[in-house]
Amino acid sequence: MTQLRPAPPAPRSTTQRREHAQAQLRNRYELWLATGGVAGPHLIPVNYVWDGAQLIMATFEASPTVANLRVNAAARVAVGDHDDVTMIDGTVALVPVGELEPDLAEAFARVSHDPRVMPGLIYLRFRPRRAQVWNGFHEFTNRTVMRDGTWVH
Structure with a gap:
């Protein structure tokens, strides 16, 4: 017997989605990071900290991720689950270990390897x-909650 899916809820407002994205960034510490470059497309799970304006992550300097970022700083992250996701496009700067602000290094050490x-x-x-937020096809419209680095109101 085929089980029918329940009807989707009404789409959330832009404000609700923006607040949801901000809460996900504050309250989680795991995401997927996608890069592309000479090493080809590469997707890795990483831990992060969010300081309200940027995400801090770390990976091996000799990794395909870093090789890609040295050629193309553009990246995409996904926070959440496939049926409740925040997708964020942005750029990545490589920061040598001794050059990260001490408070961010301490915060990162609490959620990952130091x-x-x-x-x-x-x-x-x-x-x-x-940034885009949705929890199903019913929310594909109006899913953008950040444009040009500014949260949509």
């Missing part, structure tokens, strides 16, 4: 440009 004591890692500073 690059300050684990050789071979480099920080990634992700600056968002566009």
Whole structure:
């Protein structure tokens, strides 16, 4: 017997979606990071901290992710689940371990391996440009909650 899916809820407003995205960024610490470049498309799970304006992550300096970012700083992150996702496009700057602000390094060490004591890692500073939020096909319309680095109101 085929089980029918329940009807989707009414789409959330832009304000509700923006607030949801901001809450996800504040309250989670895991995301998927996608890059592209000479190493080809590459997708990795990483931990992060959000300071209200940027995401701080870290990965191995010799990784395909870093090779891609050295050629193309554009990246995309996905926070959440496939049926409740925040997708963010932005640019990534590579930050040597000794150059990240101490408060951000401390915050990152609470959610992941500490690059300050684990050789071979480099920080990634992700600056968002566009964010989209949806929890199903019924929310594809009006899913953009950030444009040009500014939250939509």
